[in-house]
Amino acid sequence: MEMIFNLTAKKLISHDAETSSENLRENFVAFIKGLISFPLDIPGTAYHECLQGRKKAMKMLKNMLQERRMMPRKQNTDFYDYVLVELAKEETLLTEGIALDLMFVLLFASFETTSLALTVALKYLSDYPLVLQKLTEEHEAILKKRENPDSHLTWSEYKSMTFTFQFINETVRLANIVPGIFRKALKDVSYKGYTIPAGWGVMVCPPAVHLNPAKYENPLDFNPSRWEGGEINGVSKHFMAFGGGMRFCVGTDFTKVQMVVFLHCLVTKWNPVKGGNIVRTPGLQFPDGFHVQLSEKRIPKLMKFDLKIQHFTPKRKKRDKQTHTVDAGGVKGGKEGGSGGSNEERGDPEFPGGHKIGISDEAFLARSNPPP
Numbered sequence: 480m481e482m483i484f485n486l487t488a489k490k491l492i493s494h495d496a497e498t499s500s501e502n503l504r505e506n507f508v509a510f511i512k513g514l515i516s517f518p519l520d521i522p523g524t525a526y527h528e529c530l531q532g533r534k535k536a537m538k539m540l541k542n543m544l545q546e547r548r549m550m551p552r553k554q555n556t557d558f559y560d561y562v563l564v565e566l567a568k569e570e571t572l573l574t575e576g577i578a579l580d581l582m583f584v585l586l587f588a589s590f591e592t593t594s595l596a597l598t599v600a601l602k603y604l605s606d607y608p609l610v611l612q613k614l615t616e617e618h619e620a621i622l623k624k625r626e627n628p629d630s631h632l633t634w635s636e637y638k639s640m641t642f643t644f645q646f647i648n649e650t651v652r653l654a655n656i657v658p659g660i661f662r663k664a665l666k667d668v669s670y671k672g673y674t675i676p677a678g679w680g681v682m683v684c685p686p687a688v689h690l691n692p693a694k695y696e697n698p699l700d701f702n703p704s705r706w707e708g709g710e711i712n713g714v715s716k717h718f719m720a721f722g723g724g725m726r727f728c729v730g731t732d733f734t735k736v737q738m739v740v741f742l743h744c745l746v747t748k749w750n751p752v753k754g755g756n757i758v759r760t761p762g763l764q765f766p767d768g769f770h771v772q773l774s775e776k777r778i779p780k781l782m783k784f785d786l787k788i789q790h791f792t793p794k795r796k797k798r799d800k801q802t803h804t805v806d807a808g809g810v811k812g813g814k815e816g817g818s819g820g821s822n823e824e825r826g827d828p829e830f831p832g833g834h835k836i837g838i839s840d841e842a843f844l845a846r847s848n849p850p851p
């Protein structure tokens with residue numbers, strides 16, 4: 480979660496978690512925790528923390544907007560710069576309020592969703608060894624076919640990953656990361672003899688759709704091959720993990736790229752071996768963290784040091800003897816055979832357990848092959 484947040488916050492607002500005085504991620508974590516909570520706004524409640532989290536994050540975005548207006552940046556380097564260019568246009572529909580909300584929603588929507596999807600993906604990989612094998616084969620075949628072994632993951636390689644996209648679709652179908660989508664009936668709507676009166680709220684329930692046995696045979700089985708031959712990038716009334724229609728998720732492709740790069744690095748370099756439990760409340764949670772021990776697998780010469788590991792743990796022994804533990808908050812350090820870590824060190828109420836090591840975003844995003 481931390482890794483994804485730092486990456487997207489950097490791309491969206493050039494936020495650097497290491498140097499910033501604000502703990503922006505903490506505000507978003509508080510916001511998300513209280514998103515579905517009893518609406519009692521007194522200190523100590525999840526709802527109160529949620530409102531405070533939003534307030535602080537919005538204040539930071541507003542200050543940033545004012546600073547950039549006063550001291551325009553020489554170059555547009557992040558998404559916020561482009562929003563400000565749009566905001567400055569005379570004929571724009573964008574207002575300052577909308578721009579701030581937009582930045583807030585992008586930061587919010589882009590980090591927990593993808594990190595949850597990746598954590599659930601790790602769970603399925605450790606629970607279904609044959610799926611892991613098939614996924615690994617697809618990615619190793621890509622490496623073998625590569626003309627220049629030093630090149631990074633290319634767009635055509637990305638597009639060729641048939642099984643990986645089936646795997647991602649099956650993961651998000653069962654993960655049901657967004658358990659409810661909300662709409663308001665603007666006029667009376669008749670449906671199967673019922674009338675939804677104008678003004679009523681409607682909750683669409685994607686899990687009900689995704690677990691429908693009439694559409695998905697043995698719906699609780701994790702079976703990426705069920706997507707074989709089907710439309711893998713489409714949206715339908717039977718598949719709405721990323722929503723649908725006018726409000727279809729704008730981050731779908733970004734999510735898939737992030738997931739693919741992560742999976743590519745994972746299966747071509749590491750052997751995941753351990754897991755964790757998932758509970759729904761109704762969002763996904765991993766009460767004991769999700770532990771995956773990672774040990775370097777047979778590494779083709781050119782793949783060495785592909786993933787830069789930033790260790791936040793104070794004590795670290797020889798790197799080549801180490802295994803690493805990934806959880807939803809990044810990668811955790813540990814000795815061979817250990818899973819280590821504690822709630823205090825972790826500091827993340829959603830995913831307790833474990834000390835942290837993060838994969839740097841440059842390495843995470845771009846480097847499928849490093850210099851030898």
Ligand code: HEM
Pocket residue numbers: 584585588589590592593596651656657660661719720721722723725726727728729730731733734
């Ligand atoms: C696994 C990852 C993700 C899942 C499952 C997911 C799911 C969804 C769903 C179901 C909706 C529709 C909500 C509705 O109809 O009310 C949605 C909308 C949205 N998503 Fe995502 N999302 C993911 C990743 C992302 C990312 C990475 C971003 C940003 C970079 C993002 C930005 C948005 C935005 C801005 C909307 C609102 C679009 C609109 O209202 O027009 N999402 N997402």
